[in-house]
Amino acid sequence: xxxxxxxxxxxxxxxxxxxxxxxxxxxxxxxxxxxxxxxxxxxxxxxxxxxxxxxxxxxxxxxxxxxxxxxxxxxxxxxxxxxxxxxxxxxxxxxxxxxxxxxxxxxxxxxxxxxxxxxxxxxxxxxxxxxxxxxxxxxxxxxxxxxxxxxxxxxxxxxxxxxxxxxxxxxxxxxxxxxxxxxxxxxxxxxxxxxxxxxxxxxxxxxxxxxxxxxxxxxxxxxxxxxxxxxxxxxxxxxxxxxxxxxxxxxxxxxxxxxxxxxxxxxxxxxxxxxxxxxxxxxxxxxxxxxxxxxxxxxxxxxxxxxxxxxxxxxxxxxxxxxxxxxxxxxxxxxxxxxxxxxxxxxxxxxxxxxxxxxxxxxxxxxxxxxxxxxxxxxxxxxxxxxxxxxxxxxxxxxxxxxxxxxxxxxxxxxxxxxxxxxxxxxxxxxxxxxxxxxxxxxxxxxxxxxxxxxxxxxxxxxxxxxxxxxxxxxx
Ligand SMILES: Cc1cc2nc3c(=O)[nH]c(=O)nc-3n(C[C@H](O)[C@H](O)[C@H](O)COP(=O)(O)OP(=O)(O)OC[C@H]3O[C@@H](n4cnc5c(N)ncnc54)[C@H](O)[C@@H]3O)c2cc1C
Numbered sequence: 001x002x003x004x005x006x007x008x009x010x011x012x013x014x015x016x017x018x019x020x021x022x023x024x025x026x027x028x029x030x031x032x033x034x035x036x037x038x039x040x041x042x043x044x045x046x047x048x049x050x051x052x053x054x055x056x057x058x059x060x061x062x063x064x065x066x067x068x069x070x071x072x073x074x075x076x077x078x079x080x081x082x083x084x085x086x087x088x089x090x091x092x093x094x095x096x097x098x099x100x101x102x103x104x105x106x107x108x109x110x111x112x113x114x115x116x117x118x119x120x121x122x123x124x125x126x127x128x129x130x131x132x133x134x135x136x137x138x139x140x141x142x143x144x145x146x147x148x149x150x151x152x153x154x155x156x157x158x159x160x161x162x163x164x165x166x167x168x169x170x171x172x173x174x175x176x177x178x179x180x181x182x183x184x185x186x187x188x189x190x191x192x193x194x195x196x197x198x199x200x201x202x203x204x205x206x207x208x209x210x211x212x213x214x215x216x217x218x219x220x221x222x223x224x225x226x227x228x229x230x231x232x233x234x235x236x237x238x239x240x241x242x243x244x245x246x247x248x249x250x251x252x253x254x255x256x257x258x259x260x261x262x263x264x265x266x267x268x269x270x271x272x273x274x275x276x277x278x279x280x281x282x283x284x285x286x287x288x289x290x291x292x293x294x295x296x297x298x299x300x301x302x303x304x305x306x307x308x309x310x311x312x313x314x315x316x317x318x319x320x321x322x323x324x325x326x327x328x329x330x331x332x333x334x335x336x337x338x339x340x341x342x343x344x345x346x347x348x349x350x351x352x353x354x355x356x357x358x359x360x361x362x363x364x365x366x367x368x369x370x371x372x373x374x375x376x377x378x379x380x381x382x383x384x385x386x387x388x389x390x391x392x393x394x395x396x397x398x399x400x401x402x403x404x405x406x407x408x409x410x411x412x413x414x415x416x417x418x419x420x421x422x423x424x425x426x427x428x429x430x431x432x433x434x435x436x437x438x439x440x441x442x443x444x445x446x447x448x449x450x451x452x453x454x455x456x457x458x459x460x461x462x463x464x465x466x467x468x469x470x471x472x473x474x475x476x
Contacts, residue, residue, distance in 0.1 A: 003112050004104075007137070010113040013104040014141055021102070027062050029446060030453065032160040034177045039166050042442060043178035044068040045152045045358060046414070047144075048078035049135055050426025050435075051184035053098035054413050055144040057439035060100070063446070068184075069150040069171060077148075078186060080132040083211040085235035088125035090298055091428040095267075098138055100432055105142065110134050125300070147173065154360035155181055157406035164449050167409055169358070179449070180442050182411045183358065184426065187211070187348075190388065190416040192355040195345035198322045199227070206329040207322075207343040210236045214344065220244035225331060225340035227319050229257040231297040233346025237311065238304040240344070247310045249340065251333070253318040261296040262289070263423055272433045275422035276392070280373045287419050288381050294348070351386040351416060362404045367397040369419050387419035388412060393441030394421065409445065413438050 004010040032039040041063050044051045047070035058066055070077050091097075099105035111120045111130070139146060153170035158177060160166050169176045183189055193209045208214050210232045216239050224240045226233050229252035237248045266272070266286075275283060305311045314333075321332035322343070330339045353363035370385030391397050394417060396407040413434075415424040425434025447454070 003117055004109070005113065007110070007113050010104055010109055011141055014102070017102050017104050021060075025062070027064070028454075029063060029065065029450070031065065032162065032164065032166070032179065034158055034160050034166055034168075037175075037177055039160055040067055040176065040178035041065040041446060042067075042180045042182060043167075043169060043176055044182045044184050044413075045169070046070055046077075046182075046184035046186060046189070047072075047139070047146045047148070048184065048186050048426065049098060049428070050186070050413050050424070050431065051182075052135060052139055052142070052144060053100065053426070053431040053435035054182060054184060054438055056098055056100055056138075056142045057435040058442065059143065061439055061443050063439070063443060066145065067176070067178075068144060068146045069152060069176070070146060070148050071151040071172075072148060074146075074148045075132065075136060078132070078135070079211075080128045080135075083213070084128055085210075085232070085239045086128065086301060088127050088300070089131055089428070090231065091126075093120075093123055093126050095428050096432045097428045098135070098142075098431060098435070100435060105138065107131070107134050110137060152358045155358050155410060156361050157404075165406060165409060167406065179446060180409050180411060181358075182413050182438075182442070183356075183416075184413045185356075185358075186426070187415055189414045190353050190356050190359070190412065191349050191351040191386075193348070194350035195227075195347050196319065196322075199319075199343060199345055202322055202324055202329055202343070206324060206341075207345065210344055210346040214239075216240055216243035219342055221246050222341035223339070224248045224342050224344065225329070225338060226250040226344045226346055227331075228252070228346030228348070229254070229297070229313075230295045230346055230348065231301055232295075232348075233344070234297045234301045234305055236344045236346060238301065241305060241308040241311055245310070247312065248305070248308070249312045249314060249338065250305075251314045251317050251319060251331075251338075253316075255316040257313070257315060258293055258296045259302075260293065261298070262293050263295075263427070263429060266290065266423060267429045269433065271422060272430050273437075276420060276437075281375075283419065283422075284369070284373055284375050284384075285379060287422065288375065288379055288384050290423075291384055291418060292381060349415070350383070351388070353388070359410075362396070362407045362410075365399045365404045366407065367399045371399050384419060388416055390417055390420040391441075393444055394438045395441065395445070411438065411442060 047068040051068045151172045158166050158168040166179045167181050193211045199207050219240050224245045226237045237250050240248050317333045319331045328339050329343050330337050353359045353366050367389045369387050369389050372389040395411045414426045418424050423430040
């Protein structure tokens with residue numbers, strides 16, 4: 001088949017493809033109101049790649065009264081052009097993503113339509129800016145409605161005018177109402193970026209988290225120390241070196257840094273599709289091992305720092321404390337103090353629903369893994385016990401049943417779902433399988449709440465398929 005030579009040609013193919021696979025075509029949801037205000041079927045908080053995949057899956061199921069909101073401005077959603085400090089994605093270029101298996105919607109199709117098939121073949125990794133542009137294009141051609149610059153506040157229960165449960169979400173553009181709300185809020189989605197308290201206590205001029213906006217130019221000629229040996233820690237070290245830092249010292253707690261990427265191992269259909277259906281002890285065993293290893297850094301990332309003679313990797317040297325001394329930061333380690341002009345914590349995130357404004361009215365009643373499952377002593381992990389224990393539909397469950405029953409209409413699609421569902425459906429390797437599954441969790445709730453109406457519609461359904469020939473009917 002000839003490859004489209006332009007995006008316009010590709011978009012024509014997409015329109016045809018989507019029409020060819022539009023079955024089942026019938027709309028099935030009814031517009032609702034709450035005190036005179038329209039109610040969305042689904043409000044997705046976040047408009048990163050996870051939200052795009054999920055919104056597309058919902059649209060294909062004819063759930064079209066949806067909206068994504070994102071506090072970021074247009075084009076700034078997700079990590080790609082803000083705090084992701086690597087030149088390319090870490091996912092392989094041939095993984096399908098939000099396209100949900102529609103060939104013309106894949107990254108490869110988008111790339112080839114602009115730069116040709118040979119260019120895609122020659123590409124090693126997808127430049128992150130290209131990925132960002134692709135996501136924006138995807139959102140347009142897939143018809144996903146997004147409002148940027150809109151922040152979500154504390155979700156609370158409400159009712160539609162005909163008595164169905166719905167949720168009210170205060171936002172910077174006024175309250176939004178929806179029957180289902182999805183948190184697709186990314187890495188810090190149901191918690192916060194985390195660094196040890198002793199770093200937090202230092203003045204901000206001496207330390208930052210790897211996800212913060214950092215003025216790397218100001219680090220020229222300075223001594224920088226980075227805590228953590230995950231991919232983002234290395235990326236930040238690399239940018240500091242490239243910006244002309246005098247020395248960059250990266251400190252790894254382990255005797256040997258993690259160079260295995262378990263997400264590569266688990267990227268197969270059985271795991272991605274079925275882990276969530278397995279007993280808790282197996283879910284815990286697999287995911288605590290995977291998340292316990294943390295993110296191994298890729299070869300290109302290592303090469304990027306290693307070409308600098310002023311890069312130093314300290315292994316088996318955790319930080320146990322820190323203080324300010326004579327305008328510098330001094331970190332304490334089992335092998336003695338270390339002084340630097342600036343510290344960067346590549347220490348990831350921590351699950352903590354209390355830190356999420358959208359969950360202010362229910363954070364204390366969200367069931368966590370630690371509430372539902374006690375791992376064997378050898379597999380204990382306090383950090384992972386704080387992940388939410390989600391329903392099979394991907395929604396929050398109550399710790400104390402009956403206190404906040406409305407949280408069953410708040411779904412989570414992102415890294416916080418990892419302990420319950422395996423690799424976050426919002427990462428590229430998992431989304432082709434995870435997004436339709438998450439959409440099905442949402443449609444199940446909508447369908448179930450609509451049963452009385454749908455049954456009444458079935459009983460009222462009176463569209464004849466044929467006109468009977470009265471003359472041929474035998475009535476005696
Ligand atoms: C440095 C780095 C590199 C990575 N590389 C890869 C990779 O190569 N491949 C891969 O699959 N994954 C990678 N990841 C993981 C990556 O973050 C996720 O896969 C992807 O961004 C997740 O998509 P998401 O939609 O869940 O979250 P995000 O893309 O982070 O999007 C979440 C959105 O929610 C918005 N938001 C948050 N809170 C609110 C609120 N209260 N109101 C309104 N909007 C809100 C944010 O502004 C953001 O735009 C990387 C992560 C990092 C940090």
